[in-house]
Amino acid sequence: MSPLPSSPEPSATVPGWPPLPWVRAPRKTLAASLALGVFAEVLLDRASWGLGFPLVVAALVGALAWLGGREGWQRARPNAWLLAPLGLVSVFVAVRDSSWLLVLNVLTAAVLLMLLAHFWAAGRVERLGLTGYVSVFFSSAARILIYPPTLARDGVDLRGLKTHSRLLGALSRGLLLTLPVLLVFGLLLGSADGVFSSTLGRLLSFDLDLGTVVSRGIGVAFSACVAAGVLGHALRRRATKELGDAEVASATPRLGFIEALMLIFAVNALFFVFAAFQVAYLFIGDASSPVPGYSFAEYARQGFFELVVVSALTLALVMALTRWTRRETRVAQTVFRAGTSLMVVLTLIILASAMRRLALYEDAFGYTLLRLYTHVFMGALGAALAWRAVTLWWKPERFAVGAFITALASVLVLNFLNPEDFIVRRNLEQAAHTHSLDVRMLTYLSADSVPALVDGVSSLGEVSAGSVTDLLEEHQDRLSQRETVPEWNLSRLLARRALLRTGAWSAPVNP
Template sequence: MSDQPSEAARRSEASPAPGGVQAAGTVPEPADAGAPEDPGRQKPDPQEPARTRAGVPAQDSGPEPPVRPAYLQGPPPPADPWQRRTQKSSPGVLAGLRPSSPSAIRAATLWSVLATALLSALLLGDGLGPNLLLVAVPATLAAFFAAQAAGRRFRPWTVTWAVGGLALLAVPALRDAGWPTFLAVVSALALGSLALHGSRSWLGVLIGSLGLFHSVPAGLRWGVRGVRDRADDSKGHVRTAVRSAVVAVVLLIVFGALFASADAAFADLLGNLLPDLSLGDAPWRVFLFVLGLVGALAAAHTAAAPVRWDGITVRPGPARGRVEWALPLIVLNLLFAAFIALQLAVLLGGYDKVLEETGLKPAQYARQGFWQLLWATVLTLIVIALALRWAPRGRSGDRTLVRGVLGALCVLTLVVVASALRRMDLYVDSFGLTRLRISVAAVELWLGVVLVLILAAGVFGARLLPRAIAVSAAAGVLAFGLISPDGLIAEHSVQRYDDNKNIDIDYLAGLSADAVPALDKLPEPLRSCALERIRRDLVTSDAPWYASSWGEARARDILEERTVSDRESECYELGRDTSERGYEEEDSYDPY
């Protein structure tokens, strides 16, 4: 074979490839503009995309996107000198918990909100009493209409929370004491918030009782938007309603004033029924109006679009081994058992021996022991909660171990609760009953109820445990207010005086009007000394009927039937004589 290429090969290299595509390794020659056109040569299509790139055939990938002209292309963005990282805006924490925005607010909801605001401004400025129930009724109706418009269904737990909240508001209407009233009002707000949210988990019940405050801004915007939309679509109906209301108010004022000046009995009736309004307390009334408006709107908005706090889940901690988890709790159970065995020995006859060895008096022994046992109960509940977080799980044997160890701890703690209550009983027998003592005893008793509920949850399941504990707390606050703590303190003090002639007149004189029926049984001059301060407070009080409790009204009737005599000098001597009151020097001052 010859090394020289053939003549045909030389001709093929010199001629272009078919279709206007250059062969690999060749350089195209420039076209001669003045050369005549070859009739056998195919013209290139101007609409056809280029077939070569650097002399290499390209694959047909379809039409290419149009190229933007250079004069339309702006300058490149300047470089960030700080080299900040752009982050995408993440949705809020509550974005997945709150449903879609509620529909337009209904007219019934708006009228109920307005009624709540007006009643708040007219009735709440003179004190607390039945007026809280009167204000709560339209606020409840506003939430009901909003929930109905949103398509929410009322479940048994919703009715339970709502009825419990309204029942707690009966405490201010029945009792004059301020501290049970405060507890009842706070608990009523918590139950109302739970009724609107419908929570069932631990975090849901805890946060849901306070979640009403989160709806305040959204409720205001919702109400303003609803009023504006209705004013735009009313076609003059709003102006007509306002004019009618103004004319009705003017007629009531004019003719009511005429009838009141014509008849003294009618004037007295109007004075008792209508609130006493003056320009001096106008700022206070305006604040109460705004408070009632904001609160009713927040409740209605929550009823229409509640935050589902149950969506926040807390994962349990990593499961521990059986020995690592159970050994500390078993040691704690043995410690509780040893303490309870000693308490049983004391109750069976070793009480005097223990006092002799410790050198303490009975009251000192009881007082020192109660507070330690109260804290031991609280810490035990914390230990149970942490133990459940890291408890071994997954097998039936693990669940049996958890139930056995924690169940034994709950039973032993119940005995500790009983021992603490017994010590408080001994202390009350020695020094009497006070507000602090009855309060901490009630707390210890409720902790015992919580332990019983935990035991029941271990047997029947813990699905209802968060709500059951919330119900027990609300029921305890309601019962605490209904039993009249001040009245119970007075009755116990009167009974102690009948038994051993020991009484603390100075402390009893600082109780509320709820104590009057019991203190009225004391002989003179103790009766007048105990009731003088209460009588003075009732005389100087000008609260209307809607701001006065039933306990205050009953105390007025008793003091009007049997007047209190002036025995200031004798009361002073009784106040100085601490030996007659049975209190030791170290316990002579008790702010509670």
């Protein structure tokens, strides 16, 4: 058996055409992309996503490791830590049923895949600046569009097809000759024996609906193009320096030290006065009673988003001052760091005030998905502010990667927390004391909430319990639909088992 012919050399650029990049092993990459396209279409073209998504991501990463070889893996090792969060968020698609988490996990996986493709051959993720992560994502997403035509150009050997044109022509003529003969003999033999006819009918019973064939073909082509773009971008030959190959260059300071110090002291004075009022009322005084002139809801809600915006703007202000302020002596550097560190500390108090206001509102009116996600966002913002204070004194160039890791950690915290289960359990606990439950909010929740609803329905009053029972019946109807293996999801499995434990319905529930 003769070995496969070697991959063709990159063809010359045709005048008038845009230049196309060079890709290592184009035939192997093209074959892997087509296989991944079929694999993704089979697993992801479903009513709901589940186990199929992490399998597709694992297949894509496996194809990248196979095509890159040992040398490629050695180069990718400094950035291999990206595989850990990528694997976790991909697996959580098969664990959580919440549509909010599904969107968040898929988007996070896309960002991590773009970073992994960009840094597979060289560079370091931690060398990026804060805007570098955004630039790498969008530039990688744009550049992968050019790799499918590159693989089609270099992976298909048209000269080889011309060489074997006689053989291909003979095969085509033989096929055209064979099919009509088989059709005639098959019809005659089927008419002669009913058992043979029915067996042959079952074997050949498949749907050739044109719409299905076209949609499947488009799905395979789209998935193959995405796979080709990611693989081609990761295995590209780097001709020039790219983002992440070197540390971000320091900007030329343009703001005087005196001007920056005046701004820092003025903002710190304002923040100190505001923080003193917040501590006096929210953390020391009686925050459970409304401020005179405001209802409880108005005070808890008023200014919440403004405080969050102030915290975010302060982070941006500290970053801008650090980048653009001239600090020519060691004393100036120390004074600047102390002033901006104090600004961060006061901002953390303001952020804690916003979180306290939201907590008071939740204690009075219950939890929702938006409120819980906002809590996690504010926690991530607080962690980024604290890390900014640390990097003012130690390795300032590592703030960006710390902020990026904080964002990844917030996504994982939401997944591990299981927001819908958390919300239902807390709201049912409150309803047991207040005899008031927002059932309308519960109708928007997914199968993630079913075990908590089953566990807590017995503690509710008659009216609320009846509404929750109706809601569980709706979940039971939805979950009674059979799922294929690519659609398997842990939360939906646990929800079915929780419904089965109640024994309240005689209709079978698909476990």
